[in-house]
Amino acid sequence: MIDLHCHILPGIDDGARSLEESLAMARIAVKDGLHTIVATPHTLNGIYLNPAKRVTSLVAALQKILTENHIELRLFAGSEVHLCPQMVKRIKSGEAATINNGRKYILLELPVQTIPKGLKNEIFSLKLSGITPIIAHPERNTIIQHDPDILYELVSMGALSQVTAMSVTGGFGELARQSAEALLSHRLAHIIASDAHSVDGRPPVLSYAVEDATEILGSHEEAERMVTEAPAAILSGNALEICEPSRVRKQDHFWK
Ligand SMILES: [Fe+2]
Structure with missing residues (x-):
């Protein structure tokens, strides 16, 4: 499996606090069946x-x-770049690493x-420049x-989306879990990380989320693709x- 979103680099954001923790995370990842991680530290988030x-x-x-x-x-380089104005310019100047x-x-x-109001404009500009934004954990946006x-x-518009494994398994609470389930079942999520x-x-663990996603999607192959072929x-x-x-009908949600 490939993990496309991981704060494994030591001491540069709120992820791994030390080299020892990075190594421990790497060992957990390998034990769970991961062979590749994209290091995606926060950037431009204030x-x-x-x-x-x-x-x-x-x-x-x-x-x-x-x-x-x-x-x-x-390991491969990347970043988790916070939405900000003039993203294409910032990417080209090296302020944020693409995957x-x-x-x-x-x-x-x-x-x-x-x-934010400028989101669609930024996505439009990114796509126009040949860069596809992958929206990180939309299921956690209220x-x-x-x-x-x-x-x-x-x-x-051409954006992709990544749901977080622990949202799928319920670790971020029922609202995030329900949201992840709705996004998965309506094929609005493309990657699990x-x-x-x-x-x-x-921790960098994906296997439990793949099990849950298998039930939601009704296909192990499709769930597995979200941590293998798609990130590859x-x-x-x-x-x-x-x-x-497909659109998520409002009545599909119990919290409406
Ligand atoms: Fe992150």
Whole structure:
């Protein structure tokens, strides 16, 4: 399996606090069946600045240490860039790393409680520049939780979305779990990733979410694709074939 969203680099954001924790996270990941992780530290979120060059050199350094410790895990550079104005310009100047520095995909973080007005413009500009934004954990955005149609519109514009494994398994509460289930069942989610930050609170584990997603989707193959073929295509900068999404009817939600 491939984890497309993981805060495994030590000491540069609110993820792994030390090299020891990075190594412990890597061991957990391998034990769960992961062979590849994209390191996606926060950047441009008002707290952390992690330019592409920095992430790339830290990934190379951690990869070397993983190899020396016989941990069979491949690391690639990326970032979780917070929505901000002029994203294309910032990506081109290296303020935010695209996935595997391929300038084809970027992991895009939205605020938790709002959908900023400029979002569609930024997505439009990114797509126009050949960069596909992957919306990180939309199931945890309170506006999308109550109005999943917003995500349908973003996906219709060509954005992709990544649900977090622990949301699928219920670790972020019932609202996030229900939202993840609705997004998955309406084919509005394309990737499952851990968004791991530590060894205990949110470890790099995907297998349980794949089991739950199998039930939701009614297909183990489709659930597995969300942690194998789909992230592999993204990592390689290839186009991703997606299932036709459908709108989430408001009456489908018990919280409406
Ligand atoms: Fe994250």
